[in-house]
Every structure is written in C-alpha cells, then in structure tokens.
Amino acid sequence: MAESPTSTPTADRPETAHVRVLRRDGSISGFDPGKISVALTKAFLAVEGGGAAASSRLHRLVAELTEQVQNSLLRHAGPGTLLHIEQIQDQVELALMRGGHHQVARDYVLYREQRAEARRAASGTESASEAAQPPELTVTDSDGRTRPLDWQRVRTITEQACSGLDEVDPAPVLEETRKNLYDGMSTAELDEALTLAARTLVERDPEYSRVSARLLLDKLRGEALSYLAGAAREADQEQIRDLYPSYFADYVRRGVELEMLDPRLAEFDLDRLGRALRADRDLSFDYLGLQTLYDRYFLHHRGTRFELPQAFFMRVAMGLALREDDREARAVEFYELLSSFDFMCSTPTLFNSGTTRPQLSSCFLTTVEDDLDSIFQAYRNNALLAKYSGGLGNDWTPVRGLGAHIKGTNGTSQGLVPFLKIANDTAVAVNQGGKRKGAACAYLETWHIDVEEFLDLRKNTGDDRRRTHDMNTANWVPDEFMRRVHADETWTLFSPDEVPDLHDLYGTEFAERYRHYERAAERGELKVFRQVRAVDLWRRMLTMLFETGHPWITFKDPCNLRSPQRHAGVVHSSNLCTEITLNTSKDEVAVCNLGSINLARHVTVDGIDHERLRRTTRTAVRMLDNVIDINFYTIPEARNSNLRHRPVGLGLMGFADALVVQGLAAASPEAVEFADRSMEQISYHAIAASSELATERGRYESFEGSLWSRGILPIDSLRLLAESRGDAEFDYSSTLDWEALRERVRADGMRNSNVMAIAPTATIANICGVNQSIEPPYRNLYVKSNMSGDFTVANPHLVADLKRAGLWDEAMVADLKYFDGVLGPIDRIPDELKRRYATAFEIEPHWLVAAAARRQKWIDQAQSLNLYLAEPSGRKLDELYRLAWRSGLKTTYYLRSTAATSVEKSTLRGTDGKLNAVPAVAPTAEPAACSIDDPDCEACQ
Template sequence: MSPIVATVDSHAPTGTALRVVRRDGTVSPFDLDKISVALSKAFLAVEGAGAATSARRHHVVGELTAQVESSLRRHARADVVHIEHVQDLVELALMRGGHHKVARAYVLYREERARARAVPAEQPAEPGWTRVERLVADAVEGVADVSAERVLAEARRNVYPGITDEELATALVMSARTLVEQEPNYSTVTARLLLDKLRGEALSHLSAGHHQARRSELDYPRYFRDYLRRAIDLELVDPELATFDLDRVTSAIRPERDLDFGFLGLQTLYDRYFLHEHGTRFELPQAFFLRVAMGLALREDDREARAAQFYELLSTFDFMASTPTLFNSGTTRAQLSSCFLTTVADSLDAIFQSYRNNALLAKYSGGLGNDWTPVRGLGAHIKGTNGRSQGVVPFLKIANDTAVAVNQGGKRKGAACAYLETWHIDVEQFLDLRRNTGDDRRRTHDMNTANWVPDEFLRRVEADADWTLFSPDEVPDLHDLYGADFARAYRDHEAAAARGEIAVFRTVRAVDLWRRMLTMLFETGHPWITFKDPCNLRSPQQHVGVVHSSNLCTEITLNTSADEVAVCNLGSVNLARHVTEDGLDTARLERTVRTAVRMLDNVIDINFYTIPQTRRSNLRHRPVGLGLMGYQDALFTLGIPMASDAAVEFADRSMEHLSHHAIAASVDLAAERGAYESFPGSLWSKGILPIDSLGLLAEARAGDALDVDLSSTLDWAALRERVRTTGMRNSNVLAIAPTATISNICGVGQSIEPLFQNLYVKSNMSGDFTVTNQHLVRHLKERGLWDEVMVADLKYFDGSLTEIDRVPDDLKRLFATAFEIDSHWLVDAASRRQKWIDQAQSLNLYVAEPSGRVLDELYRHAWHRGLKTTYYLRAKAATQVEKSTLRGTDGRLNAVPVAEPAACRVEDPDCEACQ
C-alpha cells in the first residue's frame, strides 16, 4: 500500500502559524496540501483510479481535508500538533464520513509502518533466486529513483514452482513495467530486463557457448560473426557484408549502448525490426545498427570507416534512418526508400498498371502518394465505347483494396494516399470517401485522401466568388499548370463552358465547397488540405516537370509523370540530442547533418528498385528528405513553451542551421561524386535557394496573400555561390516526415509535434505502453510534487496540468498539451521552417473546440503563411485518455511481426507508414 502519512517537508506553506512535530522531534510548518495528498493516496490504495471514482474522490477529499483542518485548529495547543495526532484526525474523519474500508486500510498501514520502524524487514533469498536478484540489480544500476526490491517483490507474485526460464524472463519484464506509471525511470529498467530476455533468445539460438554470458561479459565481436554467418545462411543478409574487414568494423561496436533504450523503443525493435528465424530473434540492438550501417556503406571506398561513422550516428540516436531503410539495409532485398509518388493517366491500361505498380512498391515497405486528377470524371464521354464514365471513385476503391492486400512484406499494412485537384468534377464525391455512411462501394476506409488546392480556388473563397468543376479529359492542360498560368487557363475554360464548348462542368459557390472540405476534414480526418502552387512555384525542379501531389504523409513534393515515379529517401535528425540548456549545439548538428546526407545519398545507389520508373527518376534527380524529430523535447530542455514567440524563433533558427548544413553537405558530395543529372536549369543552378524561392511565390500571389518572415542569420551568400558553381548532388534535400516509429526507438517526441499528453497509453502493433512525459516528471520531482496523487490527477484530467492546482503556472505553460495550444502557433513555427525547406513538412493541427469559423481561419492562415501542405486535423473529441489504472497494460512481450496499422487514423496520432 502507498504511504498515506501527512508529511511535513512542505513545498508550499499555507501561511498558518500551525506547526507539526515529527517523530524525530523536528518541527516544520503545517501544510494543508499534505493532508489532501494523504487522503487521496488512501482512497487510491483502496479504490484505484478508475473514471467512475475519480470525480467522487476529488469532491470527498476536499470535504475531508476541510474537516481535518478545522479539527486541528480547534484542538491544537500553542499552535503545535504532533504528527500522530494529525494521523488520528485523518482516521477519525474517514470513519465519520462512512469510508470504513479506506479507514481500515489506513489503520493497517500505520501499524505496518510502526513495525517496520521497530524492526527492519529482512527476507532471505529463495533457492534459485540468486541469478534473478543479480539480474535485477544490474537492471537498476545507475537508474535514479528505482528499486530492485520493488521489482523483485512484484516478480515474486508471478513466480510459481516449475516456471521455465523463458516464463521467468517474461515475468520479470512484466513486473518492472507495472511500475512505469508511478516512476517513468522503470521504463529503462524494463528495457534492460527485456534486453536480457532478447540476449538469451538470440545467443542460445546461435551458439550454446554464448548463452551463459552476462551482459557485461558479452563478446559482441564474436557474437556478430556468428550472427552474420547465420543471417547469410538463412538468405536474410547480403553475403557482401561478410567481405568487410570484420575485425575492423566490429571494433566500432559499443555494447553499453544496448542500455540506452526505453521499454517502448526496445520492444518496437524486438517486434518489428530485428532479424528472426521462425519468430526467434537472433539480432541484438548493436548488431542491428551495424548491419544497417554496413548496408549503407557497401559502395564506399573505405567501407569499414564509413560503416563505423554511420553506426555511430545510429547507435547514439543522433540520427535515425527511416523504417524501410532500417528494415532492409544490408539484406538481400535492399529496398531502402520511404515514399513513392505516381501520376495515374486517363486510360484503362494506365489505371490497372498503377495498381500493379502500387503493389510492387508497397511490397518492400514503401508509402504511396497517387495523383488521380487526370482520370476523367463522372458522366464524361468514353470514345472507345461511346459510353459515359463512372468517374474516378470506383477506381479509388480498387486502389484502397490493393493497399490493404499488399501488406509491405508482412511487416505492416500497405498505405496509400489519393490526391485530387479541387477543380475535378468528382471532387464532392471524393470528399465523402472516408465517411462511414453511404454506399460502401464508393468508400475507401483504409486509404488516405488529400485535396490538391490551387491558389486560384482560395482567392475565389476569399472573394466569395463562383468556382467551376471540370472533367480533366476536356481541360487536360490544367493538370500541368500552376500560378498565373493556371489562373489564366482556368478562366478561359470557364468562358468556354459558358459558351457551351465544354460538355461536363458544374458551377458552385467557392465558399460552399470550402466549407464542405473543412466539414469532411473535421468529421473524417480527410481529405487533407495541401497547396498546389507553393509546391510548384518553390520547387527546385520546375524546369523538368510538375509536382502533381504530395506523398502518404504530405512532406514530399517531387515531380511525377507517366514515365517517372518520384522516390524519396528519408531520415531524421534527433534535435533533442543537439541542444543543451545553453542552446543549439551547432557544431554537433553540422557533424550529424553532413554524415546523414551522405547516408541518404548512398541509399539511391544501393537501392533495390521494384519498377523501372523509380530507378529512372531516382538516379536522374537523386532527391533525399532529411527531417527532424524531438523538437518538443528540445524546447523542454531549453525551457521554452511551444506557444511562444521564443519557440517560433527557435523553429526558425534551428531549421536554418539544419538547412544550411544539409545544402552544404550536398554541395560537398557534388564536388566528390558529381552533380545530379538534371541540375542544369534547376533553381539551384541559378543560385536560387529555398529562402530565395519565397520571392517567386510572393510574385505569383501579389498583394497581401503571402505573410512570411524573411529573416536569416547565416552566411547564405557564400553558400549560394558554391551551389551555383559546384552543383548539388541531390535535387531535393529537406523534408520533415512524421517519424512516429523511429522516434519511439530513440525515445523522443515525434517530428515537430507538440506534446500529445503528459500521461497516456500509446497503442501500436507492439501493444499498449504507458507514456509519461519524463521532462515533466523531472521538474515535478525537483519541486516535490511527483506522487501517486499527481499520477491519478493526470489521468483524471486527460494528461493536462491545467486543472491541477498545486502545479505552478510556469510548468503549466511549459508542459501545455497539443489541445491547449492555439494551432496558430504551430502554423507560425511551420512557416518559419518552410522558408528553409525545399520540400514540405508533415504538420498536424489541433483544435480543442472546432467550428466552421475556427477551421476556416486556421487553414486560411496556413495558406497566407506560405505553407505547402498540412496533414491531419486533430479534434479533442476523438482523443480520450484511459482513466483506469494503467498497470499491466504496457506491451506484448511475445509478439511476432505482423501487419502494422494503416497509416494515421483520426484517433491515432501516429503515421508509421514511412518512418
């Protein structure tokens, strides 16, 4: 049972002259909050923290606290009261209130503590328990605020005669994870116990000689040789890895980094990433990172040195490659790219070829973005049969089912996003695709959808003008036009329709269509709002093609055509590893970024291409997408609230440094390896960098339709000249992806997301995990506020600090959750980043109390701020925290790799399809 004694080490005295005498004779000021906390703990110990009891508990505790205070003031002599008398009055108040079970538990606990003070308890070790005690002692070593005794006590409850070694290992992990809710540092302890379980599984599978080695005694180089030999024999790993100088490359391994994982991170790797034979994992964490690093270094001149350099970046969590790269690097099918963008032409052959391409691309873990705008609309004429088209929707239904059927090599469900321009005649049916009502044959419940919105439409919305919908077979030029050229051609087609020269069209009020777009976005989370003109006007590659869509997660903006499928190769810098309390560590960031860009460029040459269109475009343009994660963690380290001018400024400056180093790294690679093939004629070749391309967008918008900060701090002039004269190795360099899974591995917040909640249960393929904001816990501990009552209050108030009176206002501001932050702050920070990025960013927006006016204002704000894309709209009603106890809900320990959830449902804040 939890301590329920009203202690006297006050953190916030009430101002009363009343003092409390402790058992050791010391005297401290009386603190009313301690009475409230003691009573709350008493009720929690008996009733738990269920939703049905939380509201009642808050009310009852308030009344009882007032009663105890009143009694103390009446009976205290000389303004001094003994601690035992305080406890007597608490007990009396419980009895008078009819809370007999709570009072009885309180009495028993007082007696138990009295005996403990008199005679320290000693429990002899059970036979065969020695190794377990040693293992748990190793697991808690160096971890603050954890106790081996608590883990062992919990484990004893689950041990029975005849338990197997495997069951005992699982019991230990389960025992430690039940304590994570009360003390987040037990996540590290749980991970270490899981590591021991994994080590036993892997080493016994490879060689009996490894099995008995303790963690500190593990010969990692020897193990790696055995592991590599087995993986090659099983045809899981490329035999080329065995040709490395293994003595040299394994000397880079740092076994102690196995201890750096949290439970969620290691469990995620165990379930989804580590190589296995019939479900038995034989790949340990550092072997995993080295295998990925060696796979990315295969074409390097000094392979061993580069592999060690890449390993260092991955194993320290300074940078993490995307999930497809982690899955497949160094394997026999090294499909390492994350995202693929296609355009579907308007013919039956092309449509069904697109299904085949989607299946092949998805098979090896790629996310898909499909541009469906060219496909003629409902009622359009079919020349070959002299019939009428059913429009694009029936074909989208097949694309949806194809994505579900091809589940990325059995590792996670296939995921695709369909894009349609706002002028398409079928756009209103497109908006309904994710609804749960209506004709199910015209619904795509598993596929994401996105609106590809031209600036002309939003100008019509702001002017409250009409908007005309067309079938693309009659206005095919609109698909490849943007900016002023699109606006002129669009008006010409409207005039032609008015003259009767176009057969299939419909005129609607632009504001009405906009409202319906926002309504569907709120109701279903789809289609997302993405902006065609900024993506094209600022594209470095506008000389060779048009950006017809984004990708699965709205951060990639690459050209597509009938003979080129765009490919992007992703990875993310862990920003949390590059800040200190003094600010951004620019030297470390530069080292990380330069190595990361080299790793991403290597992906392009090593990659296994499943269709020729991807090889053609990737080798010709060589795009990569370096992003970031751990942004919120960095703000916590700096003590900057997300909703502040300082956070917007930090978003600007950190992205400026990242962009500068990434572009410089690509220039260095161009000097070493040559510029990409289509460099001549690009914006890069003209000395126009991302910050400069904002001028092109401003010129096209004219007037006041663009409101963007243009400040900078670095020497861009010198870099601009180097880019122009030396060239770029990569047509595109920067893109901020969601990073849901890889941020779990690194133990930081995903991407540029605000804090979701301070305490919640995260559900993914690996099970349910208690997630507690460790930055908050550290601050609460420093102020003496972290206890069981705080945990219960966080659950009751959905992970928010706002309603918890004893939390200081500065912490409430710093640790405000996503729905407590006005999303205009998120848009403003994204706008500052966007000026440095040649592609886009996956930007979720959060609205606690959505309305038509609020959403209209927010999305117009995003357009005026020059954003290229937005991602999910999160509404608070779709997100609820588990209010019952979280104990025992953390993960499935014996899970085998199965299909991963589809990308980003409305109620799920994670997109795991690319990252």
C-alpha cells in the same frame, strides 16, 4: 468495489480458453470476463448509487467496457498467455478513462491504492534477510527441462538494470517479481514477470521504463546468444561487453547462411566492426523503444531473435556503406550516428538495410493517366511498391470524371470513384507478409468534376461500393480556388479530358487558363462542368476533414512555385504523409529516401550545439544519398527517376524535447524563433553537404536548369511565391552566410535535387525515446498502445521538474490520470510549468502554424504538420486553414480534434494514440479516427 468479485454469467470468447490469470497469492486461475463485469458494475454503483443497478443503460455500458478490456488484454494473447491481476485492473482503469467516466475511474484508482496499502500493512515490512532468501521454485526451460530458479542471477540483472539511474531502486522490482512467480513457470514467463514488475512502477518514476527495457534486453541477449550457440547461453551487461565482438561475427555469418543478410557483409572486417560496437548504448532505450525494435525490427529465424541492438545498428550502417571506398570507416561513422540516436533512418531503411532485399526508400509518388492501361498499371505498381514497406501517393487528377464521354466505346464514364475503390482494396491486400497494411493516399485537384464525391470517400454512411475506408485522401488545392473563397466567388468544376492542360499548370498560368475554360464553358464549348459557390465547397472540404479526418488540405501552387525542379516537370501530389513534393509523370515514379535528425540531442540549456548539428547533418546526407545507389527497386519507373534526380528528405524529430531542454514553451515567440534558427542550420548544412557530394561524386543528372543551378535556394524561392500572390508577407530573416553558399552551389552543383522534408517519425521517435517530429506533446501521462502492447508513458522532463519543486507524489500521479495528463486544472502546479508543459490541445494552433511557416522557408520539400483543435467549430477551422495557406505552408496533415467533454488520453482500436474527432458542429456525423502514431503507416517513420 470488490477486488476479486464473484463470477457472473458472461459469454466467453474462444481465445480466452488458454489464457490464465496469476493472482496475488501466487495461485493460477482461468480468465473469467465475468469478474471484469462485476468489478465495473460495482465501480459505477459506488459512484452513482444503488439505484443505478436496475438501469439498462448501466448493463449496456458495462458490457461495452468489458468488451474493450477483453480486446486490450487479448490483442497479443496466445496459447499459455499468463496475465497478472494488476494488468487486468490496469485495463479496467483505462477503459473507464477512455469512456469519459472520469469520476468512476478516479474512485477506482483511489480504491486500488487503498487496497494496496492495506495489503502492505497486513504483510508487514520484510526484513533484509528475508528479502534475500531465494524462493524455492523451479523454472522450465524452452526444451521442457526443469531447474531450480537462480534467484541470485535475477537479483544481479535487476541491480544492473537499475544501476546509474537516479531514484530507482531494485527492491520494489524484486518484490513485485516475487509476487508473480509460481513453481514450474517457464523461463519466458520469468522474463515477462521481471519486465512487468518494472513496468508497474513507471508511474512512480519514468526511469523504471529504462529498467524495463534493460530487463527485456536480458531476455533478448539470452535468446540471441542461445540461438547462435545452439544451446542455452546467458550473459549479463558486464559480460556482454566482452562477448559483443565475437557474437557480432557469428551473427553476420549466421545471417548470411540463412540468406537474410547480404553476403557482402561477411566481406567486411568483422573484427574491426565488432570492436567498434558500444555495448553500453544498449542501456539507452526506454521500454517502448526496445520493445518496438524487438517485435518489429530485429532479425529473427522462425520467431527467435538473434540480432542484438548494436548489431542491428551496425547492420544498417554496413548496408549503407557497401559502396564506400573505405567501407569499414564509413560503417563505423554511420553506426555512431545511429546508435547514439543523433540521427535515425526511416523504417524501410532500418528494416531492409544490409539484407538480401534492400528496399530502403520510404515514399513513392505516381501519376495515373486517363486510360485503362495506365489505371491498371497503377494498381500493379502500387502493389509492387508497397510490398517492401513503401508508402504511396497517387495523383488521380487526369482521370476523367463522371458523365464524361468515352470515345472508344461511345459510352459515358463512371468517374473516379470505382477506380479508387480498387486502389483501396489493393492497398489492403498487399500487407508485406502481414507486417502491416499497405498504405496509400489519393490526391485530387479541387477543380475536378468528381471532387464532391471524392470528399465523401471516407464516410461510414452511404453506398459502401463508393467508399474507401482504408485509403487516405487529400485535396490538391490551387491558389486560384483560395482567392475565390476569400472573395466569395463561384468556382467551376471540370472533367480533365476537356481541360487537359490544367493538370500541369500552376500559379498565374493556371489562373489565366482556368478562366479561359470558364468562358469556354459559358459559350457551351465544354460538355461536362458544374458551377458551385467556392465558399460552400471550402466549407464542405473542412466539414469532411473534421468528420472523417480526410481529405487533407494541401496546396498545389507553393509546392510547384518553390520546387527546385520546376524545369523538369510538375509536382502533382504529395505522398502518404504530405511531406514529399516531387515531380511525377507517366514515365517517372518519384522516390524519396528519408531520415531524421534527433534535435533533442543537438541542444543544451544555452541553445543549439552548432558543431554537433553540422557533423550530424553532413553525415546524414551522405547516408541518404547512398540509399539511392544501394536500393532495390521494384519497378523501372522508380529506379530511373531516383537515379536521375536523386532526391532525399532529411527531417527532424524531438522538437518538443529540444524546447523543454531550453526551458521554452511551445506557445511563445521564442519557440517560433527556435523553429526558424534550428531549421536554418539544418538547411544550410544539408545543402552544403549535397554540394560537397556533387564535387566528390558528380551532380545529379537533371541539375542544369534547376533553381539550384540559378543560385536560388529554398529561402530565395519563398520570394517566388510572394511574387505570385502579390500581397503575401513572409519572414526572410537569416543568420548564416547564405551568399557564399549560393555561389558554391552554382559553381559546384548539387548531388540531390531535393534534400529536406520533415516526416512524421512516429516509430523511429519511439525508438529514440523522444517526441515525434515537430509535434507538441500529446499528454504528460498516458498509455500508448501499438502493435507491441500497452505502455505507460510519463513525461520525464515534467517529472524531473515536479521532483525539484517537491510536487511529485502519488497524489500528483492520481491527478495527472484524472485530468488526462493535462496540467491546467491541477492548482498546485506553478503556472510556469503549466506553460512549458502545455499539451497539444492546450496550445493555440496558430503557434504551430507560425513555427511551421518559419521552418518552411528553409525547406525545399514540405512538412507533415498536424493541427490540433480542442473545441472545433466551423469558424475556427476556416480561420486555421486560411492562415496555413496565407503563411505559405505547402501542405497540412491530420486535423486532431476532440470534444472538450471527451478528451482521449490513450489508444483506441489497437493503434498508437488514435483519438476521436468528436463533431462539435455536426453532432450526427460519425467520429473519425485520426492517427497520432500509427504502425500501419511506417513508410515515413
């Protein structure tokens, strides 16, 4: 394996023309993909022997891997991009790991370590006086002027970036930075060299991610301060503490001048708010979190960021406090919650709060009626709702099926699929000005005559005119179908124009009416119907879910039987991420406003910090309720519905981190119990907070007749589901004074029809530096790729425990890479650590279902619940999803599956953490990409 192989003929891509490579000796060369091909070839030859050289398989494989490396390197490349040789080798290593070439990758890693050690030995140890000697170089400012490199400032900000972090040393960061310098480099390249230097050390210690973030923060400070001052201006962390208040006032005024910020923000007491900013909270980010904010959230003018992190949080807080009586006091209260990472609003709120277009809501649910006016109005509504970051859930069940009669033209319907194709293309076309693709999910009830075609929508084979490659799909499954599956009975498919009332029925009423229509079909009174074996349809549903990732499995009856708003309408679908369960109709588009409590911030080694969780929950509910009145609505049906019912969805994230803090393993009864007790606390305080707001601000309009008004809380509605199913057994245990709360709700009312829903939180969890939502850890060491780039992510809790055990060293890093961040195969790790740090595919999925079921009893909406199967089979899938239904879950989300021989440890196709669902029971099927953390799906994040 040569470190710098000679070039071989390779077709250059046009975008490589302006990409340069910084070599270890400080020289600059052009980007040559041929050198990547040679390095890969030599890596394989070193493992497989010289006989592989003549193999056509090897040449094809090297070409494919080279293309993957180029795609990763050039995804964010532009004119003048400078790549370090280490970045290129990192991507070669990742490509080998992603492809399952683990032995080749391991040898490549060891080879790089040997070469690095040899270079260190050859260069010798630099003396302290030599290290302190500044390099005699110049840098080029953004205006084109050159000046001497201020190495003392580089040292200062690096030392500040490392300050207060255990076992972090500025020396290796400075040493690595010096290697990346060259005379005349731009100040932007200098900033990049600093952050890159720290990022290369993240594998050594996760705390270097914090160092990288702080170095990026210095770049951001210079960018923002210079923009507002109109001239070059810098400030280190010590200086920004004094500058933040005056900067903040200038920032608000400039934002208003640029027509980006609501002019009412300038009417706040900016001096008071500026003094409330906590500059040192800028130091709380890890690199992924701050880079995500920098790239996608902070306000900018023509690409220049002028919004610093604490100004960002205060801007969001001010936007949510606009209608409060004491706006400044509430803004500070909201700011404290956000900037401490105790609670985080969803992405649309973070994007738009305090701006001139405050579309703050996360999710929109619609029902499409069975006529052309309604169908094309649905496309228009989808476009308008998606324009400002809304995620869409469309109920398509009322639309008549293939072969149904059309009275107006005396013709025959082509069914649902052509209309769904247009909905798919609308979602792609409306991408918020390039920020992200529009995101929508189509729902269909299992009795619809087109359900089998619906199952095929995401296949990569067949007639492409009958495929929706960009739109999510979900089955809306009634209990009657599940009973037929269990009993191995027949199931009848109908066209909704002939059975129109089935759409609005659930529970016993649905079952009785469904059987009535089956008898009518047998008598020849219906024209369009088909009988299938229920088990066969169920198996096909699971097969398509496994092969394509869709349609998801969601359950109609528990969503409706437990809905507080049963008196006001029917829940016909969920949303884009399956956690919202609100009524929809022709006249009402359901809207939900989301935010999530960071559970990791509310536990100690001794358990839940009850008082802190109470304070956070109550303030969070108030913030979410404010969204409803401040919100910018793009269609009247959404505004009318939201103001009438006022639903919000308070969720949680960092569940896995909270388990680690307490020393609990996810696959344990203790973790299930913690899921129960923590959700009970959130449920109790969220309901109490909404009831208190009702006393202060008034009940929501449709309160009378709701389950709330009858003193039936979510824990009580679980019994309604049990009664409908007859033989269901659920856990009803509790620890708080629920009877007193029932009486208070009955007497004082509720401000919000719905108050809880657990969203995926992928992006906002990145911002807060915790595991998303209720997810188990994906891996303990991996590379995450998103719209902001590639990031090494190491589990800091695990690293801390390995250090305490004397096990953290370069060999351990190599082993974690080799085994995809999984601890099981590493012999020297104690079994207790393996148990506590088991990753998603190591945990038996029944534990995830059990924890979700215990949470669900407290939640008035649902959860975005992903399920993981390391070695899936038809039997395992069947058992898992039947268990989810029996356990009373309302919905499930993605099925994550991967073959045992091809476990992904990082990202494919440029989205966060996508992994392949490699078929185990259907080897000819194409693998599905199931997103773990998808920047194209920010609505619920």
